[in-house]
């Protein structure tokens with residue numbers, strides 16, 4: 001696995017680069033290790049509390065471990081009325097975990113999200129930010145199979 | 149019957165987004181050259197005269213905004229494109245950026261020349277990493293071709309905070325901070341990014357600029373509604389046949405959008421409500437469907453045009469349940485900086501949820517109304533001010549549905 005120190009250092013001279021560095025770490029790890037937040041505080045010369053405050057403000061960023069593949073289900077109103085709840089139930093059943101949890105093998109995490117801007121095809125989920133639209137319970141196994 | 153009119157989407161499907169030569173062949177970058185042959189004042193006057201108003205929701209006159217930054221004499225100014233597009237049901241900025249990124253870059257460069265700035269940022273939402281890739285490639289091509297001159301553009305990623313669509317929160321986020329809105333004044337055109345004069349415009353606003361320069365302010369002013377001329381890109385969701393996007397002149401009515409281009413209601417069901425402008429918009433009942441979609445007409449019916457999202461609900465939909473869901477959105481997205489919003493969105497969701505689950509009372513409905521009224525005026529930014537709109541508008545137009553769920 002890549003070294004988060006190297007990743008963060010690459011953004012050291014970018015004005016306001018803290019958030020970009022978090023994105024870069026998350027692209028590599030699928031989350032931001034807590035130590036990486038404390039290291040970023042050093043690099044960007046700010047109190048740990050501030051670096052942590054920034055990382056935890058943004059819901060697209062996640063401090064602390066999560067699965068290799070992050071599945072996010074849109075629950076905004078258009079997806080809500082298009083049957084997001086049934087998709088949630090199918091995903092929970094297929095993976096044997098509840099929303100917010102990670103599978104025992106560390107492969108999948110289930111999360112809610114608000115609109116991801118693919119509303120031509122509600123209900124929508126994303127896996128590692130790649131959108132899958134017009135979902136229904138029957139389609140869930142095939143989509144997951146791509147990542148198993 | 150209403151028809152599409154494509155100005156900002158003029159190149160969609162006609163050119164390859166990652167071939168700058170095709171954009172140039174279609175007339176691209178002529179407007180930037182034309183702008184640079186004009187004086188800055190004449191250029192700003194032309195944009196002002198076109199009547200173009202912001203497409204991000206606030207509807208401010210674009211040329212007027214530019215003039216505020218132009219007037220300030222300082223070493224550095226910034227042009228920022230708001231591509232945060234967080235309003236649920238909205239994806240029009242994505243369509244523009246995915247299909248015609250150079251239009252956006254050209255619009256930004258024209259703004260840069262007008263106000264005297266050599267640095268632009270595009271703040272693109274984190275949920276669109278594939279769009280960020282397209283933008284970066286497009287910027288690299290524009291640099292290679294030398295079309296932008298000394299105007300530099302950099303892409304920054306948002307990270308899933310709806311409030312960062314608010315321009316001062318967006319600026320905080322580019323600076324690397326938590327995305328909390330600033331107290332205003334000063335407004336960004338005077339004191340924005342790193343304290344410097346900064347123009348923040350929406351993607352769709354910028355994409356209009358090259359066309360206005362090419363065809364002239366008078367041409368633009370003659371399209372659509374006179375107080376909010378031009379077109380608007382709409383994205384249709386919910387129980388409508390054509391769940392897709394359209395660009396229409398701003399004088400078409402809501403009915404024409406839903407029953408014309410939208411193809412009517414799915415399975416021929418009856419219409420119940422439409423929410424326009426995204427999740428922060430008011431709910432509109434059938435009696436107002438003949439209202440034109442332009443900014444000012446929408447305001448007169450207590451609704452908004454906002455981002456141009458059109459969320460259609462048929463007779464079977466449970467309004468109270470939908471508003472419960474929406475009030476959860478605002479509780480989640482409130483940044484917590486000001487008390488009326490932090491506490492208000494939480495209590496509002498709590499009360500909506502109680503009513504939805506059948507344990508509400510008339511007293512709870514009165515409290516909701518009161519809280520909504522207070523928040524609309526007491527919250528620091530547009531998030532908290534608009535958060536009560538779905539609740540207040542449904543209490544007004546769909547009270548029977550609330551009553552039916554009371555304990």
Ligand SMILES: Cc1cc2nc3c(=O)[nH]c(=O)nc-3n(C[C@H](O)[C@H](O)[C@H](O)COP(=O)(O)O)c2cc1C
Pocket residue numbers: 201202203204205206207208230231232233234235310311312313314315316348349350351353354529530531
């Ligand atoms: C909570 C909130 C969210 C907003 N989200 C967006 C957005 O996603 N995109 C946008 O362009 N404007 C958004 N705005 C409006 C911006 O603050 C600002 O008015 C706009 O970017 C100015 O550009 P325009 O004049 O071209 O519309 C939002 C405002 C608020 C209060």
Ligand code: FES
Pocket residue numbers: 074075076077078079114115116117118119122123124236237238
């Ligand atoms: S509402 Fe679910 S993707 Fe937009």
